[in-house]
Amino acid sequence: MYTETENYTPLDCGDSPTDGGQQFLERSCGIINAGAQAVMISIGHRSGLFDTMAQLEPATSQQIADQAVLAERYVREWLATMVTAMAEHYPQSRFSGYDLCDDAIAEATHMAEARGLHNIRFAALDMTNFDEPESYDFITSFDAVHDQKHPAQLIASIQRALKPAGIYLMQDIGGSAQLEKNLDFPMASLLYAISAAHCTPVSIGQGGEGLGAMWGWETAQTILNQAGFASVERHFLEHDPMNVWFVSRKEQYHVS
Numbered sequence: 001m002y003t004e005t006e007n008y009t010p011l012d013c014g015d016s017p018t019d020g021g022q023q024f025l026e027r028s029c030g031i032i033n034a035g036a037q038a039v040m041i042s043i044g045h046r047s048g049l050f051d052t053m054a055q056l057e058p059a060t061s062q063q064i065a066d067q068a069v070l071a072e073r074y075v076r077e078w079l080a081t082m083v084t085a086m087a088e089h090y091p092q093s094r095f096s097g098y099d100l101c102d103d104a105i106a107e108a109t110h111m112a113e114a115r116g117l118h119n120i121r122f123a124a125l126d127m128t129n130f131d132e133p134e135s136y137d138f139i140t141s142f143d144a145v146h147d148q149k150h151p152a153q154l155i156a157s158i159q160r161a162l163k164p165a166g167i168y169l170m171q172d173i174g175g176s177a178q179l180e181k182n183l184d185f186p187m188a189s190l191l192y193a194i195s196a197a198h199c200t201p202v203s204i205g206q207g208g209e210g211l212g213a214m215w216g217w218e219t220a221q222t223i224l225n226q227a228g229f230a231s232v233e234r235h236f237l238e239h240d241p242m243n244v245w246f247v248s249r250k251e252q253y254h255v256s
């Protein structure tokens, strides 16, 4: 997911002949969206979804649904409301989301359109060919680098895609690259199994390196260090033992 913040008209709810008409449409769209969010927040409260998520580690929609004893398909739709509400909370920003899979992009596009969001776009893209120099203020990836075709190539192109003051936030699985250090890692067997059944073949199937979910924070750190960032910070969060978080700046940050 990427954001860009300059020279952007926040919300376009359709053609309007006058400024007043446009403002009315924007305000109406905003009220309707906020109303929908309020309903979904209430549903999240009454169904226990917020309470369930507060007790879980970062989880998939299926895991949340299982824990809450709810149907996954509806939980996924509810989660989408919460996520797209973010784009509404930052109307001065533009968001772009890329993934290799057409079906994931089609669903994300559909959800954004259903919510009347015009500051977010999704596109199917093989990120191996990602080449948008100095285009973004902030780039994020969540669990998405280890199963790319060529992770180091992707990180280098992300570094290039940032504007000079840009920041890359990367979350990925926080296991070690050395098997013997993962014996006590949370859900290690499951992660190796998912890696074998999904992450590794996704990459190798593209002719890639197949680093897998347990590629190790050391591998991620090395790749980030070699990508040309001015600084790379690594964070392990107490409440999130399964993941590692990296904050990488394209240029050195100066406090004035």
Ligand SMILES: C[S@@+](CC[C@H](N)C(=O)[O-])C[C@H]1O[C@@H](n2cnc3c(N)ncnc32)[C@H](O)[C@@H]1O
Residues within 6 Å of the ligand: 098, 099, 100, 101, 104, 125, 126, 127, 128, 141, 142, 143, 144, 145, 147, 148, 149, 202, 206
């Ligand atoms: C483990 S999933 C994580 C997706 C998402 N961040 C999430 O949490 O649901 C990794 C994603 O990387 C995508 N991917 C793999 N290779 C890719 C490539 N070459 N270009 C773009 N996306 C790719 C897969 O399609 C998959 O959706």
